[in-house]
Amino acid sequence: MFKKSLFRELGKNTGKWASNKLFGDNWSTPYRFSNSGTSMAKQALKIEKEIEEKKVDNQLEIERLKHVFAQNRNSQKMKNEIIAMPLPENRDDLFTFANFMLSNIYGSGWDHDDEKEYLNDLSDVCLNKLEQCKIMFNVNGALFETKYLEKEIRTLKRKRFFEKYGIIVFAIISFGVLIYINYLLGHF
Numbered sequence: 001m002f003k004k005s006l007f008r009e010l011g012k013n014t015g016k017w018a019s020n021k022l023f024g025d026n027w028s029t030p031y032r033f034s035n036s037g038t039s040m041a042k043q044a045l046k047i048e049k050e051i052e053e054k055k056v057d058n059q060l061e062i063e064r065l066k067h068v069f070a071q072n073r074n075s076q077k078m079k080n081e082i083i084a085m086p087l088p089e090n091r092d093d094l095f096t097f098a099n100f101m102l103s104n105i106y107g108s109g110w111d112h113d114d115e116k117e118y119l120n121d122l123s124d125v126c127l128n129k130l131e132q133c134k135i136m137f138n139v140n141g142a143l144f145e146t147k148y149l150e151k152e153i154r155t156l157k158r159k160r161f162f163e164k165y166g167i168i169v170f171a172i173i174s175f176g177v178l179i180y181i182n183y184l185l186g187h188f
Contacts, residue, residue: 075119082122082125082129085097087136094136098133102126104126109159124160127160130149130153
């Protein structure tokens with residue numbers, strides 16, 4: 001009896017296996033390997049790992065935004081302090097003050113990135129103070145200092161333009177050169 005049931009079971013399982021190989025899982029009872037659960041477990045672990053990476057990325061983004069906000073607040077405070085600063089009356093003190101403004105501008109500069117708009121504002125305020133210093137030197141008759149600040153202000157305005165809009169200017173010039181080359185080659 002045991003022998004008979006063993007042969008019947010082997011025949012049934014062999015038939016299912018052959019049927020699945022010939023006709024696929026739709027024809028008979030599907031035959032699944034026991035390690036198919038491990039592939040699902042591996043996929044679940046992969047998804048969990050991706051979720052953890054996203055959490056870390058989100059936490060880093062939050063920290064970066066906190067840092068940008070703190071810098072923005074500090075820059076706002078500095079900007080307001082610079083606006084409120086009175087210009088010195090003494091010629092040497094005024095020249096020192098102008099150099100302080102220059103160092104602030106060269107330290108922060110301008111950028112086309114919207115996140116660094118606070119640096120642009122700080123540099124613009126310092127540039128305005130520098131122009132006030134130039135006017136004060138001009139009123140006091142200090143020609144050397146006036147010429148020096150005129151040159152620096154011109155340089156800084158040019159620098160501001162190219163740092164803010166340099167990519168756009170480069171793209172327009174490149175586009176114009178490409179059109180001119182195509183025109184010379186007779187493609188138009």
